Amino acid sequence: xxxxxxxxxxxxxxxxxxxxxxxxxxxxxxxxxxxxxxxxxxxxxxxxxxxxxxxxxxxxxxxxxxxxxxxxxxxxxxxxxxxxxxxxxxxxxxxxxxxxxxxxxxxxxxxxxxxxxxxxxxxxxxxxxxxxxxxxxxxxxxxxxxxxxxxxxxxxxxxxxxxxxxxxxxxxxxxxxxxxxxxxxxxxxxxxxxxxxxxxxxxxxxxxxxxxxxxxxxxxxxxxxxxxxxxxxxxxxxxxxxxxxxxxxxxxxxxxxxxxxxxxxxxxxxxxxxxxxxxxxxxxxxxxxxxxxxxxxxxxxxxxxxxxxxxxxxxxxxxxxxxxxxxxxxxxxxxxxxxxxxxxxxxxxxxxxxxxxxxxxxxxxx
Amino acid sequence: xxxxxxxxxxxxxxxxxxxxxxxxxxxxxxxxxxxxxxxxxxxxxxxxxxxxxxxxxxxxxxxxxxxxxxxxxxxxxxxxxxxxxxxxxxxxxxxxxxxxxxxxxxxxxxxxxxxxxxxxxxxxxxxxxxxxxxxxxxxxxxxxxxxxxxxxxxxxxxxxxxxxxxxxxxxxxxxxxxxxxxxxxxxxxxxxxxxxxxxxxxxxxxxxxxxxxxxxxxxxxxxxxxxxxxxxxxxxxxxxxxxxxxxxxxxxxxxxxxxxxxxxxxxxxxxxxxxxxxxxxxxxxx
Ligand SMILES: Nc1ncnc2c1ncn2[C@@H]1O[C@H](COP(=O)(O)OP(=O)(O)OP(=O)(O)O)[C@@H](O)[C@H]1O
Ligand SMILES: [Mg+2]
Numbered sequence: 001x002x003x004x005x006x007x008x009x010x011x012x013x014x015x016x017x018x019x020x021x022x023x024x025x026x027x028x029x030x031x032x033x034x035x036x037x038x039x040x041x042x043x044x045x046x047x048x049x050x051x052x053x054x055x056x057x058x059x060x061x062x063x064x065x066x067x068x069x070x071x072x073x074x075x076x077x078x079x080x081x082x083x084x085x086x087x088x089x090x091x092x093x094x095x096x097x098x099x100x101x102x103x104x105x106x107x108x109x110x111x112x113x114x115x116x117x118x119x120x121x122x123x124x125x126x127x128x129x130x131x132x133x134x135x136x137x138x139x140x141x142x143x144x145x146x147x148x149x150x151x152x153x154x155x156x157x158x159x160x161x162x163x164x165x166x167x168x169x170x171x172x173x174x175x176x177x178x179x180x181x182x183x184x185x186x187x188x189x190x191x192x193x194x195x196x197x198x199x200x201x202x203x204x205x206x207x208x209x210x211x212x213x214x215x216x217x218x219x220x221x222x223x224x225x226x227x228x229x230x231x232x233x234x235x236x237x238x239x240x241x242x243x244x245x246x247x248x249x250x251x252x253x254x255x256x257x258x259x260x261x262x263x264x265x266x267x268x269x270x271x272x273x274x275x276x277x278x279x280x281x282x283x284x285x286x287x288x289x290x291x292x293x294x295x296x297x298x299x300x301x302x303x304x305x306x307x308x309x310x311x312x313x314x315x316x317x318x319x320x321x322x323x324x325x326x327x328x329x330x331x332x333x334x335x336x337x338x339x340x341x342x343x344x345x346x347x348x349x350x351x352x353x354x355x356x357x358x359x360x361x362x363x364x365x366x
Numbered sequence: 367x368x369x370x371x372x373x374x375x376x377x378x379x380x381x382x383x384x385x386x387x388x389x390x391x392x393x394x395x396x397x398x399x400x401x402x403x404x405x406x407x408x409x410x411x412x413x414x415x416x417x418x419x420x421x422x423x424x425x426x427x428x429x430x431x432x433x434x435x436x437x438x439x440x441x442x443x444x445x446x447x448x449x450x451x452x453x454x455x456x457x458x459x460x461x462x463x464x465x466x467x468x469x470x471x472x473x474x475x476x477x478x479x480x481x482x483x484x485x486x487x488x489x490x491x492x493x494x495x496x497x498x499x500x501x502x503x504x505x506x507x508x509x510x511x512x513x514x515x516x517x518x519x520x521x522x523x524x525x526x527x528x529x530x531x532x533x534x535x536x537x538x539x540x541x542x543x544x545x546x547x548x549x550x551x552x553x554x555x556x557x558x559x560x561x562x563x564x565x566x567x568x569x570x571x572x573x574x575x576x577x578x579x580x581x582x583x584x585x586x587x588x589x590x591x592x593x594x595x596x597x598x599x600x601x602x603x604x605x606x607x608x609x610x611x612x613x614x615x616x617x618x619x620x621x622x623x624x625x626x627x628x629x630x631x632x633x634x635x636x637x638x639x640x641x642x643x644x645x646x647x648x649x650x651x652x
Contacts, residue, residue, distance in 0.1 A: 048553055070552040071561075077553040083546040087568050096564075097554030148555065 001026040001184045002152050007046055007056030009039075009208075016042035017053070018208035024152070029178055029185045031199030033192060035231065039208040040188040041080065044154045047186070048077045061151050071100070076150030076183075080157045082141040084129040090116070090140050091125035097148040115143040118177055135166050142174065146181055153178070153185045159194060171197055192232045196220070204228050222355070226277050229355055235279040236327050238263065239359070242274045252297055252351055259323035264299045265354040275359040282316070282330040284353040287339065290346045297351035303327055305343045319345065392625075399621035409617035420622035435517070436602045437630070440585035443521040447528035447581050448574065454529070455536035456566070460545065471537065474530040482527075482590045489523045490595055516600045523591040527584060532577040539573025540566075575642045582638075583631050603627045 002024040009017040016039040024030045032040050045051045047058060049070035058066050065073050076097075085093050094112045103111065116122055119139035129137055138158065145153060158174060159167045175198050178185050189195050195202050196216035204212045204219060204227075212224040223229035226237075240255025240263055255263045255278055263278055294300045303319030306326065315333040318326055329347055331338075339345050401410035402417045423429060458470045493499050495510035503510055510516075543566060551561035567574075589604035596605070603623060610620030 048549075050549055050552075069558075070549065071555050071557050075553060077550070079546050079550060081546075083544060083550040085547060085550070085565060096551065096556070100551075100555035100560065102555075144550075144554065 001028075001061060002047065002186075003057075003059040004043075004047065005057040005059070007043075007053045007058060009042055009046060009051055009053050011042075015039075015208040017046060020056070020205075020208070020210055022203055022210065022213060024184055024186060026184055027182045028201065029175070029187065029199045031195035031202045032186055032188045032205060033195040033202050033232075034190060034205035036190055038205045040190070040205060041156055042208075043205070044077065044156050044186065044188055047152065048075045048154060049073050074101075074148075074151040076145035076148065076153045078141050078145045078153075078155045078158055081161060082129075082137050084137055084140055084144070086129055088128075089125065090121065090127050090129070090132070093129065093140055094125075094143045094147050097144060101148045103148070111147060115147045118146075118180075119143045120173075134162050135170060138162065138170065142177065146177070146183065149181075149183075151184065153183045155185065155187045157188055157190070160189075160191075167194075174198070204231065206231075221281075223357070226357055229277075229279055229357065233281060234328065234330075235281050235355065236285075237277055237279040238325075240265075240276050240278045240356075242272055242276065255356070259321060259325060261299070261301060263349070263354065264294075264297055264351045265356050266351050277355075277357045277359060279355045279357075280349055280353055281355075282328040283314075284349065285327070285329040286348045287317075287329060287331070287345050288348045290344070292346065292348070294348070299349045299351075301327065301347045301349065302344060303347065305339045305341050305345060308338050308341065310338070319347065395621045395624055398617050399619075399625055401618045403616050403618040405614075405616075408615040414618075420618045421626070423619065424622065424626060432601060432603055432606050433626075433630070435600060436586055439517055439521055439600070439602075440524070440582055440588075443524045443585055444528060444578060444581045446521070447525050447532050448577055450525070451529050451532035451577065452536055452570075452574070455533045455540050458533070459537055459540045471534065474534050477530045478527065478534075483594070485526045486523050486591050486594045489519065489526060493519045493522055494595070511597070511599070513599050516595070516597060520592050520595045520600050523595045524585050524588055527588075527591075528581040531584060532581050535577040535580055536570065536573050539570050539576075543569055571642055571646060575639065579635050579638060582634060586627065586631055586634075 004020055004022050007017055007020045008015070018039075020039075020043060022030075032043060034040055042051060046053055047060075049065070049068060049072070053066065056066070057064060060073060060075070085096065088096070091112055094115050095108050098108045098111055112125065113122075116125055119142055121136060121139050121143065124132065124136065129140065132140065138161070142155075142158070145155075155174075159170055162170065171194060187195070187198050189198075196219075200215065202212075202214060202216060202219050203210055206227050212219060212228045214222070214224075219228060219232050223232065229235055230237075238255075238257040238259070238261065240257045243254045243256055243262075251266060252264055253266075255265055255276055257263060257278070265278060288300070290302075292300070301321070303321045305317060306320045307316075307318040309316045310333055313333055315331045315338055317329045317331065317339065319329065321327055327347065398410060399420055400416045400418070401414040402419065403410050404414070424433075458467055462470060491497055500510050503515065508515060547565040547569070548558075548561045551565050552558065556564065586602075587604055588602055589608065592600055592602040593605050593608075596602070601609075604627075607620050607623050607627070610616045610623060
């Protein structure tokens with residue numbers, strides 16, 4: 001449905017989009033995730049036609065729209081701060097696109113009512129935007145963007161202006177609405193939870209470049225690089241040197257960290273001596289009874305408890321490692337007693353849970 | 367009765383000064399305008415009888431013409447001036463880098479304060495009977511002394527002032543507009559010009575109103591421009607007032623014209639403001 005091919009856009013010396021390529025299928029919801037300033041809004045503006053790419057091509061429904069004007073593209077855009085027309089009522093805001101996209105006059109009132117029903121704003125159609133709450137304004141913006149059945153819907157941080165509770169409610173609701181309408185959608189966000197909750201596929205950007213495209217699980221459990229791994233979720237990182245293949249198993253190998261740990265990880269296919277970033281999600285670490293013997297695919301790490309924070313559903317335990325580093329373990333906050341500060345505990349990690357990434361900048365021996 | 371507040375008391379000296387400087391001369395002017403004038407004198411005699419003759423005189427076609435010329439030329443020029451100043455101000459706000467914006471604003475301010483006589487003679491030199499435009503006029507069979515053409519030249523002279531005044535007024539209100547509104551309109555299918563028509567323009571109504579009133583009252587009370595460029599064939603109210611006071615020394619008549627001019631100014635401000643705010647309210651409630 002939407003194809004972005006090798007699109008580059010500079011603003012002076014900054015590269016806001018650097019050879020960006022991706023496609024979005026009909027009816028698919030894709031999320032564009034990245035830190036502030038990485039070029040998310042710019043990418044949307046390129047698709048909507050408010051910026052011209054320096055190079056590259058954008059196709060919507062098979063048609064090359066790279067050189068066309070915004071109003072010649074059938075793209076619905078929800079702006080970062082909504083941009084509702086302040087001098088028009090809710091009804092006129094929603095009807096605006098219908099009028100300009102040539103809907104039959106007689107059908108417009110019904111269509112507007114249907115859209116306001118969809119976003120649960122019946123009865124507010126005569127209000128001015130200034131007299132609506134943030135959540136209501138957000139809904140009007142969504143109704144306005146969807147009213148004309150655009151080929152592609154672009155949502156720029158649709159929830160960023162709302163408080164945490166409302167965000168959560170609206171997230172589920174927007175997802176429902178988008179699914180019921182069946183629109184092809186890109187949702188921009190810098191909130192990983194939002195991205196993972198709303199989209200089946202996530203595009204992670206950094207400094208104008210796409211760093212990884214994948215399902216929420218891919219991004220979280222199989223990050224393609226340190227940036228993605230670090231941006232999405234928490235993790236504990238070590239630098240490890242490959243001891244060489246084998247170690248008795250074709251699927252396992254041992255990485256020796258600077259601290260002297262021998263980590264048993266799923267074989268990274270590297271030659272001996274290659275350097276890797278090795279990380280593990282804190283919730284994949286498990287505190288075991290001291291003195292337990294590790295299985296072939298397990299690593300035991302011993303540390304001293306530095307801090308325990310019970311954060312509602314889960315409990316964060318920070319350990320100090322003998323060589324001075326730290327390790328965070330996340331446990332469900334169940335009845336089982338938390339270790340006390342100063343206690344020495346043993347933590348178990350399974351080989352399959354380690355994220356093993358060739359050191360960036362080093363040519364990996366693949 | 368309400369007790370005057372402290373800040374109200376503080377405003378008293380200013381109000382008194384204002385009364386002394388503005389209202390007293392106005393009252394004097396009002397009294398003078400009601401005195402009977404005897405030709406040959408300078409001003410009315412101190413004991414001259416009261417009369418409405420000086421006002422009645424203004425209803426004669428010869429006088430009425432001055433009013434209509436002034437209002438017509440001022441109105442058309444103001445509308446043309448706004449039509450030029452609005453896109454200019456928009457460009458300055460939206461397309462200029464902050465450095466060029468500062469330079470442009472400085473330039474406009476300088477241009478307003480540049481000597482009126484200098485600017486007006488510059489217009490005379492370029493558009494008048496000796497300027498480069500005159501031969502073109504002759505070629506199409508027009509005379510540079512044609513009174514319609516002279517009105518046009520007077521208008522061109524007024525624009526030298528109106529454009530920078532209006533542009534500066536509008537820059538402020540355009541700066542307060544959210545640039546994404548035009549983009550939102552475009553993404554909803556409206557071509558650029560329609561987007562501006564339905565967002566930029568209605569949201570700039572207050573600024574346009576201010577710019578209109580400033581420009582229009584400036585034009586109505588213009589003196590130097592019609593005096594130099596009008597060549598006696600196009601005269602504004604100010605020129606007639608000057609003429610009454612200093613050439614024929616008919617102070618009562620001059621005073622009457624002055625007061626009527628003032629009333630016309632206030633009436634315009636009142637009517638235009640009423641019209642615009644009533645429309646804005648109608649929109650807001652509709
Ligand atoms: N019109 C512009 N002129 C100059 N630089 C720009 C312009 N628009 C964006 N940039 C720059 O391009 C980069 C990407 O900006 P963009 O707005 O796309 O980021 P973003 O990912 O949407 O960030 P945020 O999450 O803060 O909204 C930034 O460095 C920004 O400063
Ligand atoms: Mg942004």
